Amino acid sequence: MVPYLSEIRYLKGVGEKKAHTLNKLGVDTVGALLRFYPRAYEDWGTIDEIYSDNLQKTVCIRAVVVSDVTEHPIRNKLTLYKFFAADQSGRMQVTIYNNKYLAQKIAMGREYLFYGKMDGNIIYRNMSSPEISEVGSNAIKPIYHASANMSSKVISSLVKTALLNTQLPDPLPSDVLKEYNLCDLNTAISNIHFPKTKELLERARKRLIFEELFLLQAGFIMLRNAKRTVTDVSVKNEYTNQFLSVLPFELTSAQKRVIGECMADIKSGQCMNRLIQGDVGSGKTLVAAALMFNMVKNGYQSAFMAPTEVLAQQHFKSLSALFEQFSIKCALLTGSVTAANKNKIKTAIANGEVDIVIGTHAIITDDTLFDNLGLVITDEQHRFGVAQRSLLAKKGNHPHTLVMSATPIPRTLALTIYGDLDISIIDEYPKGRTPIETYAVGSDKRQRAYNYIKKHLDEGRQGYIVCPLVEEGENTDLISAEEHYKKLSENEFKNYSVGLLHGKMTAKEKTKIMREFADGQIDLLVCTTVVEVGIDVANAAILAVENAERFGLSALHQLRGRVGRGKYKSTCIFISDSESKNTKARLNIMCSTNDGFKIADEDLKLRGPGDFLGKKQHGLPDLKIADFVNDMQIVRASGNAAKKCIINDPSLSKPENANLKAEIRRMFLSAMS
Ligand code: ADP
Ligand code: MG
Secondary structure, X not given: OOOOOOEHHHOOOOOHHHHHHHHHOOOOEHHHHHOOOOOEEEEOOOEEOOOOOOOOOEEEEEEEEOOOOEEEEEEOOEEEEXXXXXXXXXXXXEEEEOOHHHHHHOOOOOEEEEEEEEEEOOOOEEEEOOEEEEOOOOOEEEEOOOEOOEOHHHHHHHHHHHHHHOOOOOOOOHHHHHHOOOOOHHHHHHHHHOOOOHHHHHHHHHHHHHHHHHHHHHHHHHHHHHHOOEOOOOOOOOOHHHHHOOOOOOOOHHHHHHHHHHHHHHOOOEOOEEEEEEOOOOOHHHHHHHHXXXXXXXXXXXXXXXXXXXXXXXXXXXXXXXXXXXXXXEEEEOOXXXXXXXXXXXXXXXXXXXXXXXXXXXXXXXXOOOOOEEEEEEEOHHHOOHHHHHHHHOOOOOOEEEEEEOOOOOHHHHHHHOOOOEEEEEOOOOOOOOOOEEEEEOHHHHHHHHHHHHHHHHOOOEEXXXXXXXXXXXXXXXXXXXXXXXXXXXXXXXOOOEEEEOOOOOHHHHHHHHHHHHOOOOOEEEEOHHHOOOOOOOOEEEEEEOOHHHOOHHHHHHHHOOOOOOOOOOEEEEEXXXXXXXXXXXXXXXXXXXXXXXXXXXXXXXXXXXHHOOOOOOOOOOOOOXXXXXXXXXXXXXXXXXXXXXXXXXXOOOHHHHHHHHHHHHHHXXXXX
16 A cells, blocks of 8 residues: 555656656645546447447447458558448448557457547448447546646556555545535545446545535635634624614615624624625615724724725715714825825824724825724725735724625635635615616617717716727727727717716826716716726716627626616616627626626636636635536535534544544645645
8 A cells, every 4th residue: 555645656657757747737646646536538338329410429339340450551650550340330430540559459350349539421430540448348437637748548547556555534524424425535536537337426526526615615614713813892882773763765684684794793802804795786885884883883993995096085975974964083095185184184093083084005005003993894805905905904903804895706706715704795786776778789889879878968867988998009999998088079979078087097187087977067978997896976877888898797797887876777788799609698698687696607607717716816725626606506515514513623623523634734735835
């Protein structure tokens, strides 16, 4: 036996060179080789007939050799070997390229399995260089991620050797195996590589997926537990009802539930580390306001950070109006506040004269001191880095932290991205919203789209036309915001007040334009995705997006969220001439639903998790076999099992959990290296 943690070069048949190649494939130990799961399988168990509806399909044929093998030298160093093989439906020609060794083994009258693509036509069949195997060998063959220096076949034979010489310790506790009817690890490993039947393969897969998701979730629960620090922020009393009583509307039950979840954290004596996920317009700001109100009433300050200056100002405006009636003092702290003013504001914050500070990340990068900071909220978190989050958390005496995200992420993925946070979800919209009507059209319909926009403007509404970001030097016929603005304001929309908003304008210019738009002085705003996040103008009821193919699903969804925010029925028009299947699929999804979580699920399916998450998130383990789209049910089951397990043994110090603990450590360590 070889210990599973032995370096791979100690496996029989692995020399210096093979070890090097395997290392490059991520296989450093004998155990890691056993965990190097096949990427696909060849099905040699389902036998097809030579003459069936199988042209150009990959099939497995069981046929008897009915001719001698003939040799056909083609040119220098290339020889073809040909013979005929037959089953009851007829015969096919088989061609082998240059493999004399294989050709010599083929015996007239013997039966073989031929695996490969069926070629020919209705009267003639042939297979070119199929895989050929003795009858009776394994029905399902593994295909590995091979490299130029090592074929899938070689890997397969090394795995066979490893299976004979190594056993892996099973990280899953035996009561979990029993409860979820899972096979033990070594059976699963053997069957993931060389399954005798599809059923055994499925059982092995299920067990390994379960294990992977179990380890991941158990690891995150432990990380979360470790992060729970005792806070000196002491919140005893809850004033939520007092706050709610002044609102002109009733909160949705989702809003109330989430406020409750946060308040339970805040009153627990330990730091809150929570993420609120809520679709655009689900009313996250009011949840934040209710929490800040509670903090102030308990004698603490709160900080509220937005990703852009424009948003910070918007929040400041609405929050200070809301809090005025309680004599709660809000201050705005952003990069563009003048130095003199900044100092004044900072002094007031340090003295505790300000209760709520609203701003951009200037709040954290600056040397702002707080008198008594109790709660830090970051809005639209995906624009903030994790590092910034923790920087802010350091100000004050272990304040509570809350992150609000308007990018709906499938629950399963949220778990990995924000694995160290507790998650609350606002999955309900305020009553009385009419769903936004969405159309995807080609540019031949642009004129009609413009007429439709004018119709809205004539009724007193406002609108957006969003253009893609055009990088400098990008040589395309994309529509840029600046040019489009010029053209539209001079021609099509010359009788309207048209504004321009894009990322290269100064903060001051942007703010001015946004204010004019919010005040209704601008009818139509030609802009880039700077409007994507959070902008809240209830009178805006129409939005058109040019070159819609340039935007991902979540961006389109965020953009659409700029309308339909008030009582007016709103419309969204995506203009694109793209013929790409993927673009069409995206736009179809947008036209068929307004539900951000559904869109996120579809987005994940279209893009796959790697791309969905963008650049590899630091410190997150890679998944080898589990898949967040298709393995939802197992995610849930294994999550429950992991929770139960950690509750019973928080530090995994019981002997029956020793393997589990070691495996979690290995999983998370490898993600950090
Ligand atoms: P988001 O979750 O996108 O940040 P906001 O907090 O900006 O959403 O809320 C969107 C709009 O809906 C705001 O104008 C807000 O005042 C309003 N709103 C929030 N909650 C409710 C509610 N329960 N009933 C009616 N309107 C609400
Ligand atoms: Mg918001």
